[in-house]
Amino acid sequence: xxxxxxxxxxxxxxxxxxxxxxxxxxxxxxxxxxxxxxxxxxxxxxxxxxxxxxxxxxxxxxxxxxxxxxxxxxxxxxxxxxxxxxxxxxxxxxxxxxxxxxxxxxxxxxxxxxxxxxxxxxxxxxxxxxxxxxxxxxxxxxxxxxxxxxxxxxxxxxxxxxxxxxxxxxxxxxxxxxxxxxxxxxxxxxxxxxxxxxxxxxxxxxxxxxxxxxxxxxxxxxxxxxxxxxxxxxxxxxxxxxxxxxxxxxxxxxxxxxxxxxxxxxxxxxxxxxxxxxxxxxxxxxxxxxxxxxxxxxxxxxxxxxxxxxxxxxxxxxxxxxxxxxxxxxxxxxxxxxxxxxxxxxxxxxxxxxxxxxxxxxxxxxxxxxxxxxxxxxxxxxxxxxxxxxxxxxxxxxxxxxxxxxxxxxxxxxxxxxxxxxxxxxxxxxxxxxxxxxxxxxxxxxxxxxxxxxxxxxxxxxxxxxxxxxxxxxxxxxxxxxxxxxxxxxxxxxxxxxxxxxxxxxxxxxxxxxxxxxxxxxxxxxxxxxxxxxxxxxxxxxxxxxxxxxxxxxxxxxxxxxxxxxxxxxxxxxxxxxxxxxxxxxxxxxxxxxxxxxxxxxxxxxxxxxxxxxxxxxxxxxxxxxxxxxxxxxxxxxxxxxxxxxxxxxxxxxxxxxxxxxxxxxxxxxxxxxxxxxxxxxxxxxxxxxxxxxxxxxxxxxxxxxxxxxxxxxxxxxxxxxxxxxxxxxxxxxxxxxxxxxxxxxxxxxxxxxxxx
Numbered sequence: 136x137x138x139x140x141x142x143x144x145x146x147x148x149x150x151x152x153x154x155x156x157x158x159x160x161x162x163x164x165x166x167x168x169x170x171x172x173x174x175x176x177x178x179x180x181x182x183x184x185x186x187x188x189x190x191x192x193x194x195x196x197x198x199x200x201x202x203x204x205x206x207x208x209x210x211x212x213x214x215x216x217x218x219x220x221x222x223x224x225x226x227x228x229x230x231x232x233x234x235x236x237x238x239x240x241x242x243x244x245x246x247x248x249x250x251x252x253x254x255x256x257x258x259x260x261x262x263x264x265x266x267x268x269x270x271x272x273x274x275x276x277x278x279x280x281x282x283x284x285x286x287x288x289x290x291x292x293x294x295x296x297x298x299x300x301x302x303x304x305x306x307x308x309x310x311x312x313x314x315x316x317x318x319x320x321x322x323x324x325x326x327x328x329x330x331x332x333x334x335x336x337x338x339x340x341x342x343x344x345x346x347x348x349x350x351x352x353x354x355x356x357x358x359x360x361x362x363x364x365x366x367x368x369x370x371x372x373x374x375x376x377x378x379x380x381x382x383x384x385x386x387x388x389x390x391x392x393x394x395x396x397x398x399x400x401x402x403x404x405x406x407x408x409x410x411x412x413x414x415x416x417x418x419x420x421x422x423x424x425x426x427x428x429x430x431x432x433x434x435x436x437x438x439x440x441x442x443x444x445x446x447x448x449x450x451x452x453x454x455x456x457x458x459x460x461x462x463x464x465x466x467x468x469x470x471x472x473x474x475x476x477x478x479x480x481x482x483x484x485x486x487x488x489x490x491x492x493x494x495x496x497x498x499x500x501x502x503x504x505x506x507x508x509x510x511x512x513x514x515x516x517x518x519x520x521x522x523x524x525x526x527x528x529x530x531x532x533x534x535x536x537x538x539x540x541x542x543x544x545x546x547x548x549x550x551x552x553x554x555x556x557x558x559x560x561x562x563x564x565x566x567x568x569x570x571x572x573x574x575x576x577x578x579x580x581x582x583x584x585x586x587x588x589x590x591x592x593x594x595x596x597x598x599x600x601x602x603x604x605x606x607x608x609x610x611x612x613x614x615x616x617x618x619x620x621x622x623x624x625x626x627x628x629x630x631x632x633x634x635x636x637x638x639x640x641x642x643x644x645x646x647x648x649x650x651x652x653x654x655x656x657x658x659x660x661x662x663x664x665x666x667x668x669x670x671x672x673x674x675x676x677x678x679x680x681x682x683x684x685x686x687x688x689x690x691x692x693x694x695x696x697x698x699x700x701x702x703x704x705x706x707x708x709x710x711x712x713x714x715x716x717x718x719x720x721x722x723x724x725x726x727x728x729x730x731x732x733x734x735x736x737x738x739x740x741x742x743x744x745x746x747x748x749x750x751x752x753x754x755x756x757x758x759x760x761x762x763x764x765x766x767x768x769x770x771x772x773x774x775x776x777x778x779x780x781x782x783x784x785x786x787x788x789x790x791x792x793x794x795x796x797x798x799x800x801x802x803x804x805x806x807x808x809x810x811x812x813x814x815x816x817x818x819x820x821x822x823x824x825x826x827x828x829x830x831x832x833x834x835x836x837x838x839x840x841x842x843x844x845x846x847x848x849x850x851x852x853x854x855x856x857x858x859x860x861x862x863x864x865x866x867x868x869x870x871x872x873x874x875x876x877x878x879x880x881x882x883x884x885x886x887x888x889x890x891x892x
Contacts, residue, residue, distance in 0.1 A: 136191075137191045137192045137284055137415075137451055138191055138451060138452060138493045138497065139189060139190050139191045139192070139451065139452050139453070139489050139490055139493045140190060140191060140192035140193075140194075140286070140417060140451055140452075140453045140489075141185065141190055141193075141194065141423075141453060141454045141457075141458055141485075141486065141489065142194070142288075142336075142338075142373060142375060142395060142417075142419065142423060142453060142454050142455075142456050142457045142458075143194050143197035143288055143456075143457030143458065143459055144181050144185065144194060144197055144457070144458050144459070144482065145181075145458055145459050145461075145462075145463050145482050145645075145646065146177065146181070146197065146198045146199060146459070146646070147463075147644065147646045147652060148177050148463070149463040149464055149467070149483075149642075150467075150642065151644055151652055152173055152176075152177055153173065153174065153177055153200075153650070154650040154651075154652055156169070156170050156173035156174070157170065157200065157201075157649065157650040158650050161229070161233075161650075167225055170200070174198065174200065175277065177198070178195075178198050178274065178277060178278070179277065179281065181198075182195075182277075182278055182281040182282055183281060184483060184486065185282070185486060186281060186282055186283075188483070188486035188487055188489075188490055189486070189487075189489075189490030189493075190486055190489065190490065191283065191284055191451075192282075192284040192285070192286050192334060192451070193278060193281070193282040193284070193285055193286070194278075194285075194286055194287075194288045194336065195271075195274040195275050195277070195278040195285055195286070195287055195288070196270065196271050196274050196275070196287050196288045196289060197288040197457065197459075198274065200228070200229075201228070201229070201232045201254070201648075201649045202232065202252070202253050202254045202648065202649070203253070203288075203290055204253040204254050204255070204256060204290060204295070204298065205228070205231060205232055205241075205253070205254040205256075206270065207256070207289065207290040207295050208231075208254070208256040208299075209224075209228060209231075209267065210266065210267055210268070210270065210271075210289075210322075211264050211265070211266060211267075211315065211318045211319075212262075212263065212264055212265045212266075212267060212318075213256050213257070213258060213262055213264060213299075214227065214231070215231070215241065215257045215259075215302070216259070216261065217237075217238045217239075218230055218231055218238055231254065232254055232649060233649070233830070233831055233832065234828070234830075234831030234832070234833050235833065236833055239828065239831065239833075240828065240830065240831045241254050241255060241256070241257060242254070242255040242257075242300070243255065243648060243830060245740075245741050247340060247343075247344075247376050247745060248376065248741055248742060248743055248744070248745060249376075249424070249460055249741070250460075250645070250647055250653065250655075250696070250697055250738065250741060251459065251460065251646065251647060251648070252647060252648035253298065253648075255298065255299060255300055256295065256298070256299035256300070257299070257300060257301075257302045258296075258299050258300070258301050258302070258308060258311050259301065259302050259303045260303050260305075261303070262311075262314075264314050264315060264317070264318045265318065265321075266318050266321045266322050266325065268322065268325045268326070271287055271289075271322075271325075271326065272325075272329070275287060275329050275330075275333075276329075279330070284334065285334065286334035286335065286336045286371065287326060287333065287334070287335045287336065288336045288338065289322070289335060289336070289337055289338070290337075290338050291337035291338055291339035291341075291357070291372065292312070292315050292316055292319050292337075292353075292357050293339055293341055293342075293350060293353050293354055293357060294338060294339045294340055294341040294342075295315070296308045296309060296311060296312060296315060296353075297341040297350070298341070309349060309353060312353055312356075312357075316356070316357055316360060316361075319357070319361060320360060320361065320364055323335070323361055323364040323365055323368055324364060324365060326365070326368055327364070327365030327367055327368050330367075331367060332367050332369065333367060333368050333369070334368075334369045334371065334392075335368055335369070335370050335371065336371045336373050336395065337358075337361075337370060337371065337372050337373065338373050338374075338375075339354070339372050339373065339374055339379075339382065340373075340374055340375050340376055340456075342354065342374050342379045342381065342382035343374050343375065343376050343377035343378065343379050343397070343401060343745050343746075344377070344745045344746070345746060345747050346381060346382070351381060351382070351385050354382060354385050354386070355385050355388075355389065358370065358372060358386065358389045358390075358391050359389055359390070362389060362390040362391050363390065369392035369393070370391045370392055370393075371391070371392060371393040371394070371395055371415070371417060372386055372391055372393075372394050372395070373394075373395030373417065374394075374395060374396060374397065374401075375395065375397045375400075375401075375419060375423070375455055375456035375457075376397060376400055376401070376424075376455075376456060376745055377397065377400055377401045377744075377745045377746055378396075378397070378401035378402070378403035378404045378746075379396060379397075379401065379404065380403055380404065380406065380407045383396070383404065383407045383408070383410055383411060384407065384410065386411070386414075387410040387411055387414075391414065392414065392415060393414055393415030393416065393417055393451070394411055394414055394415070394416060394417065395417035395419060395453060396408065396416060396417070396418065396419060397419040397455045397456065398418055398419055398420050398437055398441070398455065399419060399420065399421075399422045399423075399424075399455035400424070400455060401419075401455075402437075405437070405440060405441065405444075408441055408444050408445060409444035409445065411445055411449075412444070412445050412446065412449070414445075414449065415449055415450075415451055416441060416445055416449055416450050416451065417451045417453040418437075418438060418441055418450050418451065418452060418453055419453050419454055419455035419456065420434045420437060420438060420452060420453070420454075420455070420492060421434070421452075421453070421454045421455065421485050421488050421489050421492065422454075422455055422485075423454040423455045423456035423457055423458050423459075423460055423461065423485070424455065424456060424460045424461065425461070425699055425700070425702060426461055426462065426479050426480060426481060426643075426657065426699045427478060427479065427480065427519075427699075427701075427702055428477075428478055428479065428480045428484075428488070428512060428515055428516070429480065429485070429488045429492070429512070430512075430516050431488065431491065431492055431495065431509055431512050431513070432495075432513065434492050435492060435495045435496050438450060438452065438492070438496045439496070442496075447496070447497070450496070452489050452492050452493040452496060453489065454485060454489065458482040458485060459645075459646060460645060461481055461482050461485070461645065461699075462481040462482065462640065462642070462643035462644060462645055462654075463481060463482050463483065463642070463644070464481050464482060464483040464484065464642075465479060465480070465481050465483075465484055466483070467641065467642045468640050468641060468642065468643070469641070470641060471638070471640060471641075472638060474518075474522070474524070475524075475638050475657075475659055477511075477515045477518075478515055478519050478659070479657070481643070487508070491505055491508060491509060495509070519703070520703065522660075524659075524660055525659065525660040525661065525701070525703070526660070526661060527635075527636075527660065527661035527663065529663070530636075530661040530662065530663050530712055531661065533663075533715055534708070534711055534712060534715065537711070537715065537763065539718070539763070539766040539767055540759065540762055540763055540766055541762040541763075541765075541766050541794065542762070542765055542766055542768060542774075542794060544770045546794065546796065546819055546820055547819070548770065549770050549771075549773075549796060550796060550820075550821070552770050552771050553770075553771060553773045553796065556730065556771045557683060557730060557731070557773060559614050559615060559683070560614060560887065561853050561854065561887055561890065562844070562853055562856055562857070562858050562883045562886060562887055562890075563614040563615060563857050563858070564612070564613050564614045564615070564857075564858045564859065564879065564880050564883050565613060565614060565615040565616070565617070565685070565823070565857060565858075565859050566608075566613065566617055566859055566860055566863075566864060566876070567617075567733075567735075567777055567799060567859060567860060567861075567862055567863045567864070568617050568620055568626075568685070568687045568733060568735070568777075568863050569617075569619065569620040569623070569626075569863035569864055569865035570604050570617070570619035570620070570621075570864050570865065570872065571864060571865060571866075571867055571868055571869050571872055572621075572865045572866070573869070576596075576600060576621050579593060579596040579597070579621075580593075580622070580624060596621075597621050597622050597672065598675060600619060600621035601618050601619060601621060601672065601675060601676050601679065602679060604616075604617070604618060604619035604621075604676075605618070605676055605679045605680050605684075607873070608682075609680060609682065611873075611876050611877055611880050612880045612884070613682075613876070613880060614682070614683075615682070615683050615684075615685055615731060616676070616680060616682050616683065616684045616685070617676075617684065617685050617687060618672055618673055618675075618676035618684060618687070619676075620687060620863075620865065622672055625653060625654065626689045626693075626697075626735065626737075626863075627653075627655065627656060627689055627693065627694050627697045627698060628654060628655075628656055629668075629689075630668060630688070630689050630694060631656030631658075631694070631698065632656075633664070633665075633666065633668040634662050634663065634664055634665075634668075634713075634716055635660075635661075635662060635663045635664075635665055636658060636659065636660040636661050636662035636663065636712070637656045637657065637658055637659070637662070637698070638656070638657045638659055639654070639656055639657070640654060640657070642654075643655065643657075651866065653697070655697055655698050655699050656694075656698045656699070657698065657699045658695075658698050658699065658700045658701050658709060659701055660701065661712060662709065662712040662713050662716055663712070663715075663716055664716035664717075664719050664720065667719075667720065667723050668720055669686060669687065669688065669720060669724065670720075670723050670724060670727055673686045673687070673724065673727075673729055674727050674728070674729070677728060677729065683730050683731055684729070684731075685729075685731045685732065685733050685775065686721075686724040686729040686731065686732040686733065687732075687733050687735070688717055688720060688721070688732065688733065688734045688735070688764075689734075689735050689737075690717070690734045690735055690736040690739070690760075690761055690764065690776065691710050691711075691713035691714040691717055691760040691761065691763075691764060692710060692736055692738065692739050692742060692757045692760055692761065693735060693736050693737050693738040693739065694713050695709055695710050695713060695742065696738035696739075696741050696742040697737075697738050706742075707752075707756035707760075710756060710757065710760040711756070711759075711760055711763065713760070714759075714760040714761070714763035714764050715763060717734070717764040718763055718764050718765075718766065718767050721734075721764060721765065721767050721768055721772075722767045725768060725769055725772045729772075730771065730772060730773065731772070731773045731775060732768065732772060732773070732774055732775070733774075733775035733776065733777065734761070734764055734765065734774060734775070734776050734795070735776060735777045736761060736776050736777070736778055736793075737777060737778060737779040737862075738779070739757060739761075739778055740778065740786060742757065743786070754786075754789045757789075758789060758792050758793055761776075761793050761795075762793065762794065765794070765795070773796045773797065774795050774796050774797075775795060775796065775797040775798070775799065775823075776793065776795040776797075776798050776799075777798070777799045777800070777862075778790075778798065778799075778800050778801070779801050779862060784812050787812050787813065787816050787818065788816065790818075791816070791818060791820075794820075795820060796820055796821060797820065797821040797822070797823060797857060798820060798821075798822055798823070799822075799823035799824075799825070799857065799859055799861075800822065800823070800824055800825065800861070801825045801861040801862055802824040802825050802861060810822070810824050810847065810850045810851065811850055813850075813851065814850050814851055820855075821855050821856070821857060822851060822855060822856060822857065823856070823857030823858070823859045824847055824856070824861075825859065825860055825861020825862065826840055826843045826844060826847070826858055826859065826860065826861070826879060826882075827839075827840065827843070827860055827861065827875060827879065828861060829860050829861060829862045829863070829864055829866070829867055830862070830866075832867070832868070832871055833871075834871055834874045834875050834878070835875055835878060835879075836878065837878045837881055837882055837885075840878050840879055840881075840882035841882045841885055841886065843882075844856075844858060844882055844883065844886045845886065848886070853886075853890055858879060858882075858883045859879075860875070860876075860879070
């Protein structure tokens with residue numbers, strides 16, 4: 136009997152083994168066999184962990200060398216034409232993800248409202264779709280050796296189509312439904328031959344958004360078709376991150392075996408779950424997105440409510456979503472504060488929560504160890520609510536007494552003064568902030584943290600890097616410089632380490648995309664800034680040049696959205712606390728002669744609620760938080776912000792309300808589609824569209840950059856444009872950065888000369 140499962144499991148490895156193997160493979164230091172060996176070892180280990188923890192239905196095909204959406208495109212042979220010349224499958228796969236000397240990489244954007252990035256599939260009427268089941272075959276047979284029950288995780292056809300884009304002029308992705316569903320039917324036929332009974336989890340999270348009638352009609356068609364292909368294939372349609380009430384209405388009449396629903400972030404699902412009485416409910420009751428311990432008895436209570444509507448035997452205890460979004464395990468966190476550690480649960484620990492909750496739900500007798508675990512859980516839940524380490528009266532008082540909430544001058548007044556004070560040319564060139572994080576730089580920070588070098592040695596190394604960055608930028612001819620951020624390990628972690636109310640892990644890594652991992656801070660209590668955070672290094676950099684050096688801060692909404700956030704107060708209250716702390720930093724920066732301050736809100740769009748009804752409240756407090764930070768800025772202080780991977784069509788008015796003087800955005804992979812949105816609404820502030828893609832190792836040619844800037848000028852006037860890469864350069868190598876920026880500056884100068892003539 137199946138009583139427990141998880142939606143999916145982290146693939147990067149408990150010590151980031153996949154990251155290291157990928158980067159060695161890309162560097163040529165291991166071959167494909169070496170990469171596949173590491174991958175198989177990781178898959179096997181992950182399945183063993185799940186089985187040992189009591190998970191009945193384990194997943195295969197949730198593992199990926201880069202991204203599951205990319206895997207799905209490859210599975211159905213949706214290979215863009217520009218990559219089809221590459222005969223080697225693995226070379227083609229990574230070229231699609233990362234680009235190469237001949238081809239630009241496929242677009243990458245955020246997976247719903249998470250910090251995970253997926254590759255956007257490109258569809259064309261010229262495509263010839265056909266199934267490639269080799270990866271599924273291999274991984275299913277591997278998993279079958281370990282688990283009694285194995286489900287095959289696959290991105291569902293409606294979600295795949297909805298998150299894809301067309302490249303042949305007709306933007307209707309659903310015109311491909313018939314051809315795509317035929318391939319999925321072939322997929323089911325192949326899968327049916329794998330075993331006497333096979334479970335397939337089709338992931339359809341698109342239905343937690345406000346979907347229209349077309350989506351629901353296609354949902355009905357798709358699963359009525361797929362469910363009748365083979366009698367031995369049990370189909371699960373899985374949703375997560377919000378409620379999927381409309382989809383439940385449709386799926387209730389289909390012959391699928393089960394439905395996965397989120398009861399952590401989508402409690403409204405409980406209102407419609409009774410319609411699924413003849414199906415299995417994979418009840419997502421353990422939080423797959425946050426790291427706090429589960430309130431076990433509360434979870435059992437919710438499961439009992441579900442069971443009252445559908446019957447206990449139809450309820451399978453699960454996670455709310457894939458555990459991909461949380462760190463791997465707490466077992467290596469030897470330095471973490473013991474009290475706070477007791478409040479936390481990572482992926483491996485959540486497996487145990489799923490198992491124990493299922494036993495309590497079914498009335499099983501617990502072992503002595505399990506009883507101790509449950510009692511410890513109850514005690515931790517209670518102590519976290521009352522801990523004096525969490526609530527700070529002085530922070531709460533500052534929030535209550537807050538008076539400055541926005542800048543007093545209009546943009547038109549500010550920009551007139553700023554042009555006089557700053558004196559930058561037309562089409563000013565700059566970068567987003569960070570420069571390459573070299574091995575030597577990482578070693579310097581690591582040695583200092585471990586006490587292997589003195590403070591003096593550490594600071595000398597940081598200053599040397601800043602000197603080199605400033606010298607390089609002056610040599611290249613950039614107009615507005617940055618200090619390169621050598622002291623920063625991560626744009627959020629750096630600030631969290633200097634703010635009260637945060638705690639950090641040593642190995643709490645989460646995959647962001649490909650081999651890129653982040654280690655989100657944990658916000659456990661009230662937040663304040665005990666000391667200035669950036670003044671020392673920005674001021675030093677400014678002292679090394681006559682050109683303007685930007686101050687670089689991470690904005691309150693991005694710090695919030697890229698952290699694991701306490702769940703005992705509203706997120707909006709946490710954002711205001713961060714904003715007040717950052718406003719102190721803005722005040723200190725301008726008082727120390729810094730004339731341009733960039734407050735990055737890379738994750739502003741990422742935090743948007745998935746349901747439209749919840750968006751206005753989020754927009755209000757998110758914009759207010761940003762404006763609290765900038766409210767202390769003088770008229771002559773120019774405020775920049777940067778946003779990543781955003782579809783701006785629906786939030787452009789909100790961006791306008793943020794009232795930044797300059798916004799830089801990522802457009803390199805998506806052309807001028809995003810930029811046109813700014814023109815259509817008459818956006819007045821200045822804009823820095825990314826002119827080349829920093830997520831690819833390829834160096835853009837001068838001619839490409841000239842053409843790109845000319846294309847920008849077709850949309851916005853030169854007086855409104857800045858020229859910059861589309862994101863920070865920390866993940867790139869110097870041998871890529873140097874020629875890229877030289878070409879960028881040369882292109883801007885060439886266009887300036889053309890405009891003068």
